[in-house]
Amino acid sequence: MSSGWRATYAHLRAAVAGLTLLLTGLALGRADVVVIAAPLVLVWLAAAGGRPGQAPAVTATEGSLAVHEGEEFGWRATLSGLPRGATVAAQHPAQRWLDVEPRDGRLVAADGGTATVETALRAMRWGRRRLGDPVVAAYDAWGAWRWGPVACPGLQVTVLPATEPFDASAPAPHPRGLVGMERASRPGEGTEFAKVRPFELGDRLRRIHWPTSARSGRLHVTATYADEDAHVAVLVDAVNDVGDSGGLDGGASSMDLTVRAAAVLAEHFLRRGDRVGIRVFGAWGASFVPSASGRLQLRRILDTLSLIEPGTARGEDALAARQGLGAGTLALLLSPLIDPAATQQVAILTSAGIDVVVVDTLPPELAEGTGPGASANEVLAWRLRMLQRRLERDRMTALGIPVVTWAGPQSIDRVLRDLTRRASVPRMARR
Incomplete structure (x- = not known):
């Protein structure tokens, strides 16, 4: 893991090309070559004097989580202590059963010395797997100095199988137990109608079947099948x-x-x-x-x-x-x-x-x-x-x-x- 700022290839090219053209123009007495080399040399000198002296601190999403197939989740990295005008680049490696958006990485400008990079992930198949190590890097305002890339710990993801709505109304055979939604073979407190029978001691008043009671002159109640589990x-x-x-x-x-x-x-x-x-x-x-x-x-x-x-x-x-x-x-x-x-x-x-x-x-x-x-x-x-x-x-x-x-x-x-x-x-x- 790198902790210091290193010169980018653009910074080195500006230094080599600028100094080479400048020395060549001075040696040959060519003012046009010196004019061409001047901007490169000035940019190199300005960038060399503005080298950041402090390494940024990285805070990234870690640990484990559980998601369902097709469910989106995110990975986030926050860099603090960045120089003014810095830019942060991050890339999360794609895997066979993982969709990454954006696939080619994301570039974010720092605001007040802090930058947050977010990547959207989508699990495509059930299983338990460890995602690849994402990397982050930081660049100064001139693009002359680079910190990183630094590998962050990958997430441990448990992808649960996807489920579909199951609206089947068929009961399971042989219900048994005390609770549940299956109709038992014996009468009891439940929701499915069984028959209308004469009122007995202990029956609930809300079970009274008034049409039959009025017609027969004797109280009748509705009997139901018990609800049990299978x-x-x-x-x-x-x-x-x-x-x-x-x-x-x-x-x-x-x-x-x-x-x-x-x-x-x-x-x-x-x-x-x-x-x-x-x-x-x-x-x-x-x-x-x-x-x-x-x-x-x-x-x-x-x-x-x-x-x-x-x-x-x-x-x-x-x-x-x-x-x-x-x-x-x-x-x-x-x-x-x-x-x-x-x-x-x-x-x-x-x-x-x-x-x-x-x-x-x-x-x-x-x-x-x-x-x-x-x-x-x-x-x-x-x-x-x-x-x-x-x-x-x-x-x-x-x-x-x-x-x-x-x-x-x-x-x-x-x-x-x-x-x-x-x-x-x-x-x-x-x-």
Whole structure:
């Protein structure tokens, strides 16, 4: 890190060119050459005498922060103790998943010996990363002396997955608990109408149904279903990341679709008052978040999703058994269905009496195209895997396991309605 003022190339060129022309004109007796050299020599002498003697102090944005995909945030640097008429230049390095505005840096004139430079940043993909070290430099009024460039500490940014509004009205099957927005199978204090029945001791007066009471001559009240919460487990298959990611505004890989879909579903059920947990299979550094409710739980889930490192998982640790998920749990398995272990996990969960919804997160262009391979052997292997994958999907559908291709927040609305109707039908479960 430089702490002193150094001569710029413009200052050195003025000195060399001016002195050379001046000596040449004097030696040859050429007055025109001396006239040409005079301004350069005068500027050099004036700038040399005005060299700043104090290094400015830099205060820059430091630390860590959390933002969502596509959200803008800023980086700021303030330089104090600058000479009169000084100019400050700053540049923040761009990265693959970071948009910087302006990309070529910013130039700001000092006001009263202080200058503040601001740069707008925009995160384009989820994850936790450290931004590159931005640099600042200061120039005096003549542009003859430069301080810096000085590297400032980069920000530690946690980019949370982007979520979309999810207006699905379908309830989750098997609600249980004491609070929530799901309709229970038993009557109680709730919001959904059940029937009109005769008044009983302990009924609230506001529940009296006056039209029926006036017609029958006996008090009747409206009965409702109890409101309960459901237990939702979001299972994320992080074994493979298929496809190329272009960030929030570009194409999406399978891991992009998986992480963003998990964030959308978790936020939807938590807003309804349900208990949501998440289990990440095959990721290093992120594995399990116990079921809970509330806004703090959503932040825990988003932090866990942002820790996933795409494509760095080990296949043998990808999918485990049910691991504490009991009967009546709604399990949402988000997977591109590339690793055969995903279908084995579905079979284990279904045999334990757990409602499983498989959300296919493979990009449609990869499922229908030639895949990421370039050579003829890679293309052939990909097509064979796609045929096997299609057979696995058809087999799960034939067994009554819903398989939905993720196409936005409304993808699983109809499936949840079907599961709710099916929840009232008795079935056997292996213990």
